[in-house]
Amino acid sequence: MRRVVVTGLGMVTPLGVGHRYNWDRLINSDSGLGPITKFDVSDLPAKVAGEVPRGDGEGQFNPDRFIAPKEQRKMDEFIVYAIAAAEEAIADSGWKPDTDEQRERTGVMIGSGIGGLPGIAEGAVTLHTKGPRRISPFFIPSCLINEASGHVSINHGFKGPNHAVVTACSTGAHAIGDAARLIMLDDADVMVAGGAEMALCRLGIAGFAAMRALSTGFNDNPTAASRPYDKDRDGFVMGEGAGVVILEELEHAKKRGATIYAEVCGYGLSGDAYHLAAPAEDGNGGFRSMKGALKRAGMNPDEIDYINAHGTSTPLGDEIELGAVRRLFGSAIETVAMSSTKSAIGHLLGAAGAVEAIYSIKAINHSVVPPTLNLENPSESCLGVNLVPKVAQEKRVRAALSNSFGFGGTNASVIFKAFG
Amino acid sequence: MSDIAERVKKIVVDHLGVEESKVTENAAFIDDLGADSLDTVELVMAFEEEFGCEIPDDAAEKILTVKDAIDFIKSNAAA
Numbered sequence: 204m205r206r207v208v209v210t211g212l213g214m215v216t217p218l219g220v221g222h223r224y225n226w227d228r229l230i231n232s233d234s235g236l237g238p239i240t241k242f243d244v245s246d247l248p249a250k251v252a253g254e255v256p257r258g259d260g261e262g263q264f265n266p267d268r269f270i271a272p273k274e275q276r277k278m279d280e281f282i283v284y285a286i287a288a289a290e291e292a293i294a295d296s297g298w299k300p301d302t303d304e305q306r307e308r309t310g311v312m313i314g315s316g317i318g319g320l321p322g323i324a325e326g327a328v329t330l331h332t333k334g335p336r337r338i339s340p341f342f343i344p345s346c347l348i349n350e351a352s353g354h355v356s357i358n359h360g361f362k363g364p365n366h367a368v369v370t371a372c373s374t375g376a377h378a379i380g381d382a383a384r385l386i387m388l389d390d391a392d393v394m395v396a397g398g399a400e401m402a403l404c405r406l407g408i409a410g411f412a413a414m415r416a417l418s419t420g421f422n423d424n425p426t427a428a429s430r431p432y433d434k435d436r437d438g439f440v441m442g443e444g445a446g447v448v449i450l451e452e453l454e455h456a457k458k459r460g461a462t463i464y465a466e467v468c469g470y471g472l473s474g475d476a477y478h479l480a481a482p483a484e485d486g487n488g489g490f491r492s493m494k495g496a497l498k499r500a501g502m503n504p505d506e507i508d509y510i511n512a513h514g515t516s517t518p519l520g521d522e523i524e525l526g527a528v529r530r531l532f533g534s535a536i537e538t539v540a541m542s543s544t545k546s547a548i549g550h551l552l553g554a555a556g557a558v559e560a561i562y563s564i565k566a567i568n569h570s571v572v573p574p575t576l577n578l579e580n581p582s583e584s585c586l587g588v589n590l591v592p593k594v595a596q597e598k599r600v601r602a603a604l605s606n607s608f609g610f611g612g613t614n615a616s617v618i619f620k621a622f623g
Numbered sequence: 624m625s626d627i628a629e630r631v632k633k634i635v636v637d638h639l640g641v642e643e644s645k646v647t648e649n650a651a652f653i654d655d656l657g658a659d660s661l662d663t664v665e666l667v668m669a670f671e672e673e674f675g676c677e678i679p680d681d682a683a684e685k686i687l688t689v690k691d692a693i694d695f696i697k698s699n700a701a702a
Binding site for chain 1: 638639661664665668671672677
């Protein structure tokens with residue numbers, strides 16, 4: 204099987220724009236969470252989120268730097284984030300196809316959990332108040348999830364496989380795993396892969412709040428709201444943004460002298476077949492996706508030094524995932540470090556798996572594992588595991604496993620290992 | 624009447640993101656100003672909104688240039 208490596212990274216998150224800027228803030232225990240400023244929250248129970256910082260300063264996001272204002276009207280914001288993250292990742296990789304053949308061997312697979320929810324919400328109001336003649340011809344293309352991949356392919360002339368994953372909060376991880384397989388199976392040499400999400404609108408908050416999935420107890424102390432494994436955790440905090448990686452066939456990357464961040468060596472997938480939103484209580488879905496990834500990588504648990512957990516800060520999910528890790532890792536649980544970077548950026552839903560894959564790769568590259576913020580008092584069942592409370596730790600990371608679990612009982616685990 | 628021409632041109636400049644100097648009366652939306660078919664649909668909607676008129680599809684199909692738009696609005700618009 205052809206081997207696949209990561210040669211470019213790009214991200215837009217509540218910590219800011221750029222993988223280097225993100226990493227510096229992440230290991231400095233900075234938080235990207237704050238009060239919601241995008242819209243009125245007076246009648247919503249959850250008033251905290253991870254918003255992407257806007258402006259022209261270092262690490263701040265200005266969409267005009269990536270897309271002409273006239274074009275921005277034709278796309279919902281998740282696409283804007285996807286384009287921005289892809290721009291960084293592509294530039295970072297240095298991959299610029301010169302020939303038609305190279306362009307046809309370069310594909311895009313950027314997914315989203317929900318897609319253009321703000322646009323759909325606004326469109327419905329327009330239809331109701333002004334009638335069908337006032338619906339923009341750009342309404343549909345601005346909301347379609349695969350238009351993120353579409354725009355990136357158009358901007359860069361990438362004519363290879365053009366695909367989009369939609370598996371809720373597993374989207375980003377599935378996109379990276381599936382895109383890597385397209386390269387392994389020789390359908391492409393280079394894939395631009397990841398996830399993007401911008402469901403941070405009144406309808407999005409109202410919907411997740413109705414499921415009682417969001418944190419509501421820390422509205423006055425936003426940076427404390429996402430606290431995976433902590434006794435006081437009370438739900439996830441929504442974030443927005445995108446993560447995109449450049450995946451490349453190993454020999455292709457070597458031939459052009461590309462910087463290789465890591466190898467994608469394991470990928471496992473499973474379904475819970477249990478409930479439309481809750482994870483199976485025994486954690487067997489996550490257990491099997493991690494086990495599948497280890498099998499594909501040909502690795503034992505004791506070769507994994509870091510786990511970037513799904514760990515959303517919900518009362519139920521965190522302990523179920525940790526239980527599955529315990530059973531799979533056995534005695535190796537004593538040496539592995541496991542943290543949830545959602546404590547710093549919130550839950551980026553369809554972008555989470557891609558953003559967290561990048562953090563996992565950076566942990567390998569820098570020999571530092573990022574912290575789980577706000578972990579003051581771990582729940583009983585979370586004791587005895589290095590959850591990297593509050594402060595980053597120096598640690599050699601030979602390989603990192605990133606978990607993503609989504610509504611509908613869809614699970615993905617991806618393993619990256621140091622290259623060379 | 625020239626007011627209508629100015630307002631039409633402003634909408635075209637705003638929606639297509641083109642230089643004002645390029646928006647002459649003879650400029651064609653698709654061939655000269657880089658619009659695609661969806662842009663032209665949106666332009667017609669913007670004209671309807673601005674001038675409080677309805678432009679039926681068969682009439683919209685014939686609005687290909689800035690002048691076409693101005694002429695249609697002059698003979699049909701309330702304002």
